């Protein structure tokens with residue numbers, strides 16, 4: 001670090017979530033002098049999640065998951081439709097998921113996991129500045145040549161760097177401002193957000209293992225749709241931790257506003273469904289949290305590179321908002337590519353937009369962007385055919401009820417009546433059209 | 443005129459995390475329980491730093507023991523103290539008297555000082571007498587529950603203390619020890635400053651010097667002999683409509699009867 | 702604490718840890734609220750921060766101490782009346798589990 005009271009390094013990262021940590025780690029491993037600024041007292045203290053997908057982390061830190069604070073590995077996933085007093089699930093488990101690498105899916109407490117990851121990044125040589133807020137960037141030059149040269153910290157301090165990686169997450173005040181100040185082109189559509197709230201509910205380890213039929217460190221990831229979320233673009237989830245359960249709901253903000261539910265109230269509706277409440281019976285609340293998710297999808301992603309700047313992770317809109325809610329690995333992948341681009345830029349001594357072009361090139365070839373692209377029509381589909389989330393599952397659920405109900409009628413009669421009931425209120429053409437759309441959900 | 447101030451700072455259990463899950467089966471606190479910078483000590487630190495801001499001089503922070511999770515001495519450097527001294531407590535945890543003796547030994551060796559500031563309460567135990575004991579061992583005056591410094595100069599300090607009907611001002615000769623109180627005065631001057639990024643960058647990996655004192659020389663005859671968890675008590679609650687006078691009255695009767 | 706199914710949002714927020722700042726990081730432009738009849742901030746906020754001001758029912762009070770920093774209010778207020786900034790470093794919500 002240079003003399004006296006100006007600090008100038010190769011790279012500054014804004015935000016200590018998976019995106020920023022992957023960027024800082026990659027750059028530190030590539031020999032760059034890196035400062036990572038995180039506004040929380042420790043990395044993770046502002047972050048909310050549940051599952052951590054480990055593919056990228058395993059590339060950056062071999063065997064990371066042997067040391068990381070993991071709650072459980074996910075050996076079983078399911079999608080459940082919650083009806084009025086009924087429920088219908090599709091569960092999938094694989095024996096292989098109980099063996100390393102555990103399908104790369106882990107249940108973690110992000111506040112603890114991100115903190116651990118930050119300690120690894122520090123060990124790799126990056127400097128962590130926690131408890132510091134970045135209020136904006138500092139620029140030089142005008143017009144197309146305008147470039148970012150440093151960060152403005154709260155409390156009237158400034159640090160300088162050749163390149164700045166913005167990883168400020170879903171609630172990204174800095175990225176939003178920089179986009180405007182550097183006139184970075186936006187996406188085809190405006191970014192849209194969902195709000196998620198979550199309750200961490202403590203239960204004895206044995207109770208969890210008995211209730212979810214688990215051995216040792218196995219865990220489940222259950223997703224839910226249906227009646228509690230009726231009229232909303234949203235759903236719920238349950239992930240099992242060691243001796244607690246993550247139970248949360250996510251809903252698109254404008255649909256929530258229309259519905260009149262509060263985020264907490266929505267989670268209560270979900271929690272109180274009989275198929276759900278029995279899973280948490282006797283539990284005690286340990287923590288309540290709230291966080292946003294960017295849900296605009298592929299079309300909402302704008303330019304991610306400018307002179308001296310790259311945007312990664314949720315701030316870039318790289319979240320797959322299908323049932324998978326994949327954000328952690330996408331954030332890490334984009335962070336890793338941004339880190340690689342910065343290392344290459346240093347070699348060429350060119351940190352301009354074109355000097356950093358490698359970032360978006362790698363991103364285009366990688367998995368994150370392809371996955372987000374695959375689901376690119378999802379926001380549209382969910383808005384244009386809300387039946388997919390409510391009416392159809394409800395109908396199928398009713399079909400099950402009618403079909404399996406044991407009564408005095410012969411089976412043929414029951415089944416015919418069930419089918420008739422099923423087709424009631426359903427337009428066949430629309431059904432076909434929606435079946436086509438629904439393929440894109442999976 | 444400038445002043446040399448000393449602050450005594452402590453890392454304490456974060457009692458906000460004290461829920462059933464942080465207690466081990468034998469009732470002891472698990473390692474997973476988080477710690478924090480004692481908030482009253484943070485106020486004491488701010489008091490000392492403000493004297494330096496206004497009059498110049500130097501602030502030195504002392505702390506007993508090695509950090510568990512939060513290095514309070516490093517935090518002091520991030521906020522602008524000039525020097526820090528770690529006082530090694532040896533293997534065992536010390537009683538208040540013994541900790542005070544070690545601190546007094548260390549402070550005695552650190553050279554001339556005008557004022558010592560320390561928080562008055564500690565969230566994790568009944569050791570809010572630490573300051574008093576340190577002053578006693580050093581043979582200097584002490585004033586407790588000081589909310590703010592009204593004036594300092596000419597060999598004396600005037601502290602301001604919130605009392606029931608207003609404030610009182612206490613004057614003491616220097617050097618003196620002030621324990622910083624809990625009462626909030628109107629123009630609370632103690633909102634602690636934030637860490638500075640530059641200082642943090644510089645001090646993150648700085649070496650923290652240890653005081654040259656002998657922990658084995660101080661022994662404490664006081665120790666925790668055992669712990670016992672209090673069984674949880676189920677409290678029944680009742681909803682009573684505010685307009686329903688008979689229900690309210692019967693509830694009041696129940697309370698008076700001790701039900 | 703009550704049974705897990707009966708917790709109010711206040712009960713829930715009580716379990717969340719905060720370093721409360723003495724200054725608010727949220728400012729609301731009351732002139733705009735006056736014209737806002739639906740007041741969605743009373744509903745969309747995950748931290749139950751906005752409440753009707755009892756003495757001025759067309760205004761809202763801001764319990765910034767409860768803020769979970771989700772950012773929903775920055776997108777949900779129809780009049781952009783809410784100026785939300787990050788709290789100072791290390792202040793505000795501090796998740797233990799997250």
Ligand SMILES: Cc1cc2nc3c(=O)[nH]c(=O)nc-3n(C[C@H](O)[C@H](O)[C@H](O)COP(=O)(O)OP(=O)(O)OC[C@H]3O[C@@H](n4cnc5c(N)ncnc54)[C@H](O)[C@@H]3O)c2cc1C
Nearest residue numbers: 015017018019039049051134168169196313314327328331
């Ligand atoms: C309820 C919920 C459930 C989820 N479940 C899953 C899941 O099961 N699987 C999955 O893969 N993903 C899940 N996600 C998504 C996942 O959490 C995010 O995609 C991921 O955290 C994004 O990483 P990031 O690094 O981009 O941002 P974040 O993790 O949000 O990190 C951003 C960081 O930047 C810091 N910061 C912001 N601004 C500043 C500033 N100005 N100065 C300094 N620091 C700043 C923040 O404090 C934060 O630490 C879930 C999200 C939610 C809300």
Ligand code: SF4
Nearest residue numbers: 734737741742778782
């Ligand atoms: S939604 Fe916005 S404008 Fe309406 S009352 Fe709330 S803060 Fe005011």
Ligand code: SF4
Nearest residue numbers: 746748768769772774
């Ligand atoms: S960020 Fe806004 S919506 Fe979220 S908790 Fe805070 S005040 Fe409420």
